[in-house]
Amino acid sequence: MKLIKTKAELRDMLKEERRRGKGIGLVPTMGYLHEGHLSLVKKARQENETVVVSIFVNPTQFGEGEDYGTYPRDLNQDTDRCEEAGADIVFAPEVEEMYAQKSAAFVDMDRLTDRLCGASRPGHFRGVMTVVSKLFNIVRPDRAYFGQKDAQQVLVIKRMVRDLDFDVQIVEAPIVREADGLAMSSRNAYLNPTERAAALVLSRALCGARQRIEDGERRGDVIGFDIARQISSEPLADLDYVEVVDAKTLEPLREIRGSVLIAVAARIGSTRLIDNIKLEV
Amino acid sequence: MKLIKTKAELRDMLKEERRRGKGIGLVPTMGYLHEGHLSLVKKARQENETVVVSIFVNPTQFGEGEDYGTYPRDLNQDTDRCEEAGADIVFAPEVEEMYAQKSAAFVDMDRLTDRLCGASRPGHFRGVMTVVSKLFNIVRPDRAYFGQKDAQQVLVIKRMVRDLDFDVQIVEAPIVREADGLAMSSRNAYLNPTERAAALVLSRALCGARQRIEDGERRGDVIGFDIARQISSEPLADLDYVEVVDAKTLEPLREIRGSVLIAVAARIGSTRLIDNIKLEV
Numbered sequence: 001m002k003l004i005k006t007k008a009e010l011r012d013m014l015k016e017e018r019r020r021g022k023g024i025g026l027v028p029t030m031g032y033l034h035e036g037h038l039s040l041v042k043k044a045r046q047e048n049e050t051v052v053v054s055i056f057v058n059p060t061q062f063g064e065g066e067d068y069g070t071y072p073r074d075l076n077q078d079t080d081r082c083e084e085a086g087a088d089i090v091f092a093p094e095v096e097e098m099y100a101q102k103s104a105a106f107v108d109m110d111r112l113t114d115r116l117c118g119a120s121r122p123g124h125f126r127g128v129m130t131v132v133s134k135l136f137n138i139v140r141p142d143r144a145y146f147g148q149k150d151a152q153q154v155l156v157i158k159r160m161v162r163d164l165d166f167d168v169q170i171v172e173a174p175i176v177r178e179a180d181g182l183a184m185s186s187r188n189a190y191l192n193p194t195e196r197a198a199a200l201v202l203s204r205a206l207c208g209a210r211q212r213i214e215d216g217e218r219r220g221d222v223i224g225f226d227i228a229r230q231i232s233s234e235p236l237a238d239l240d241y242v243e244v245v246d247a248k249t250l251e252p253l254r255e256i257r258g259s260v261l262i263a264v265a266a267r268i269g270s271t272r273l274i275d276n277i278k279l280e281v
Numbered sequence: 282m283k284l285i286k287t288k289a290e291l292r293d294m295l296k297e298e299r300r301r302g303k304g305i306g307l308v309p310t311m312g313y314l315h316e317g318h319l320s321l322v323k324k325a326r327q328e329n330e331t332v333v334v335s336i337f338v339n340p341t342q343f344g345e346g347e348d349y350g351t352y353p354r355d356l357n358q359d360t361d362r363c364e365e366a367g368a369d370i371v372f373a374p375e376v377e378e379m380y381a382q383k384s385a386a387f388v389d390m391d392r393l394t395d396r397l398c399g400a401s402r403p404g405h406f407r408g409v410m411t412v413v414s415k416l417f418n419i420v421r422p423d424r425a426y427f428g429q430k431d432a433q434q435v436l437v438i439k440r441m442v443r444d445l446d447f448d449v450q451i452v453e454a455p456i457v458r459e460a461d462g463l464a465m466s467s468r469n470a471y472l473n474p475t476e477r478a479a480a481l482v483l484s485r486a487l488c489g490a491r492q493r494i495e496d497g498e499r500r501g502d503v504i505g506f507d508i509a510r511q512i513s514s515e516p517l518a519d520l521d522y523v524e525v526v527d528a529k530t531l532e533p534l535r536e537i538r539g540s541v542l543i544a545v546a547a548r549i550g551s552t553r554l555i556d557n558i559k560l561e562v
Contacts, residue, residue: 007446011448019302021300099444100443100444102392103443103444104390104391104392104393104440104444105388105389105390105410105440105441105443105444105445106388106389106390106391106444107386107387107388107445108386108387108389109385109386109387110385110387111383111385112385129386130445133445133446134445134446137445137446137447137448138446138448140421140448159385159386160386162381162384162386163380163381163384163385163386163387164386164388164411164414164415164418165288165414165415165418165419166418167292167418167419167421
């Protein structure tokens, strides 16, 4: 496995691969890789001849006062895990390599980014779309892999690919959870043991909602209220949003029907966590 | 020469060319081709094995009340001219083919687009960058050709390519002028004979400015004022802007030195025209 730090070197190497007709899979990450990320790498390994994992904590998708400075980083551990999971190339550029001085162009989107995490984190999806566009232009992957944990991100990227005519297939993979249900996240590293226990309220609330829907409840507001109540009952949790929405458009659902996304975000102590479930009703 | 109307067909054809290791040149146009466009096609012909000319009157780069509806179109004449100039492929999609329903993603830029035509035509460069990004993603050209007449557009596209890591070389070609000096433009077709004569004031004013600078004038505001005065003395002309700026940053120049762009925009009757000169001082 190769560790590459510059765009030029990566481009050269991939040009060679491409000339040999090789399919390229890209797994864009911010590093501090967990089993969720590695499930994407393994999936990419099965479906492509060349697998590139990018590791880049992208400053432009963090807002002011967010955790850019403290975001966990461990490149040595990450490269080991990538190699084990079958990656061919880890691309880990510095910020100065990724962004030219006075970089001014960006990619953004109307509507779909106004809700959920887009509402709580203004500018977040602009940063995500811009860096993912850059990675697509550098790597020119045939397939790119994203985790369902960032459900809105997957939707936004898919819409961006369609609207801007990127020639890449977006592949999603399900949320990977700890044994007790907590959705895996690099940010779980921030949690102390008490917070770690409290964080379970998110997956438990979602699980309870799934049960109520299976039992016949179809009112979106009732389900949303129920989840909010459960999360708010946890003293260490500070609810950001609960949304019961159409899984394609993110429009709120009065009636739970079709492809449904139930997404939550909350601060546990000072750590912002997200989780979601998707249902076909 | 092939006329292609769909992205899928174009992609398939270019994949084949690329597999044979062919260099691809793209000339993005809005059609109604004149010698300025054709100079780009001929240049592309010399430098690439496959030359694609796109012809698409892009609705998203026109503002409300602008001339999208009346912009001149003549696809038959355009394809003839492209063939004569040596193009291999004309890509002429319909609006519905280029833009998906409820298309929401876009490319935009801070700063560089705030001035000159960006100030007069809000949203214009967002439309340009978005459609050019789409064309780059569809065609994946090795080189793309733009005319110096739209000087700010060339700068914006170059900056976009750098900032978003498009793997394409931007090639500029000089303004092509009518025998009497009028910069060629598809919009010249709007001018009646009186307006056509009045329009000469733009190139004459720029030419006069060049002379004054060659004679030693170095004050940016004096040159700008001089041009404004000349254009305003033409009764059919309604000045939009005169800018004496750094040719790379578009920042106004107090002192004329280095790479200098002098750009003007004015309405002649109801037709908005632009022109410019670049100088090394």
